Amino acid sequence: MLDNIEVLQVLEIVIAVFMVVLAFLAINSKSLIKAVMFLSALSMLSVIGFVVMQAPDVAVTEAVIGSGLVTSLFVFTLLATKKVGVK
């Protein structure tokens, strides 16, 4: 049991660091499509965060809606504005 909690703590720290880095990259990247991908990855990591914090139902919702639906909405908008890969 103790091992389990220690593993969780390490996992938490890793997720936390990665999330902050990804958020920073998403805000500051020059390319819009890359920013969207970083946001999607951030959303995926937050899903793991929700699971770690014992909220599996929220994790499922976030995975489907936050990561899947929102990313596709962003991509479609970028396609419609013909701005993919361009600054």
Next chain:
Amino acid sequence: MLQFAAIILLMLGLYGLLTQRNVIKIIISLNILEIGLNLFIISVGYFEGGLAPIFTSETPANPNFVDPLPQALVLTAIVIGVGTTALGLALARKIYQKYGTLNLDEMGEN
């Protein structure tokens, strides 16, 4: 630990909202802010060693559940967040149609 990350994400979202001049980037910042907020709300109800608040056949007699109410709140907040994001992206398309750019500085008016 995740609680601090959530607060940093909130701050990063606000920072993005204040510094970015691209419509899509602003919506991305809004999303980051919302993810940070959702993580923060969940972390309010969480304590170490708590169980997911779901009754199964293996649930012990005196279950040590984490607080389920914040989780219900986050479910609502996620859905509302998608609504606003979708509306914002629709507006971004309209803006692009009207001004031919997504950058706020390149538009004639403010």
Next chain:
Amino acid sequence: MSAILLIAVPLLAAFISILVKKVSPYLLLLVSLFALVYPFFMDMSDVIIGGFDSPIGINLVVNKFALTSLIAVNGLFFLVVAVNIAQYKKLSSILLVALAGLNGLLLTGDLFNLFVFIEISGIAAYLITTTNKKPLQTFNYLVAGTVGSSLYLLGLIILYNMSGTLNMADMATFVEGNGMYTLFPFLLMFIGLGVEAKLLPFNSWVKGILGHSNNLSGAMIASVYATAIALVFGKLLAGVFQIEGTLALIIALVLGITILAGEAMAYASTKAREILLYSSIAQAGIVILLFTVGLGAWATFFAIANGVSKFILFGVVNRLTEEVGSDEMDQLKGSFVNNKLIGVSFTVAALSILGLPLFFGFVVKMNSLIGFFEPDFVSNLPGGNFIFPIIILVASVIEGVYFVKLLTKLWYKDSDVKVNFTPLFKYVVVVLAVALIVFGLFQGEVEELVASLINPGGVFIWN
């Protein structure tokens, strides 16, 4: 008869109206009429949703305050819709959602539920403002509104962590015992609601939205939404957070600056719509200031009187702008000479906001000012008994200057501006103007009505 119908029926109608597009305008009219009439037949009791009792489950609070605000907001909503629906048939479903959101805002007794309704009515408001054809301004409004409600949610969750409750009445007892610790979350929630209520540092969206508003969005945002949000603010300030000491002073100063800056900007601008929108920022500041210092009952009627006047002002000016093609005051010169009836109503509304005798606005403003000097009025502000009446009086003087300027321009003789108003619009505007005068003449009755809002304990919300 349950209050939940006020929220459920518009939502149901919104879904139906998507399926049958043809009847949706009539459905909207029918449902908004229902929402106006229904509060007269409601029992005063809490409605419990979902079978859990009130501190645990969500409840709707039906009391005199809620009934008064429901009748006022739904009445204004019905009139705005009735006048404009022929022009904006496509928006029927969105307006139905807006109605559900506004009713929920006024009824709910749960702080998270309030957040949900803020978002519902907010998203409806963004969609209504897309009819301005100014996507960038609507986008700014959306970003401001979303950040605001996120901050509200953040403050709320901190409060939940401290108190373990989301129920308003329950929260009020918690805040009473722990005033110090609730400062920070309260400020976050105040900022969050301040975005919607147009308070000073958070109101950069207002100019873009109301400065380009059309017949529907102008009246909707400036009159219906402004009244509803002011009343919600009042519900929180008077019913949940009893703020006092330094915090109250800071907030009251922010509000005072909002009032004076709003009036000053209105004085400086030359466009008719800008004058009105800056004036409405100042009015929102006054209403929330009155709620903050504890004159809640009069603040309620202040908000309602302001909503009625703003409906007339924005309705008329937007119609004029649509015909003339510009809202510069010089272009609109003399518009009222050919439309005497509209002109008189507009004048009545402007003078009522100004607070001249004979009009509803006067009764409200005078009694609010008297309230500051009542012997049993205990100010929660250090030295607040004199500063804030003076601010309100100064604001009234500036209002006087720019409204008179606006009115003399609009009544200017020898003009060729010809604007046609629909008979329905004329009728509605005249009826509202007459209502403003009637409420102004029967001062005693209004005072009794207001007195009935305050119960002997002094707490006027949770009776």
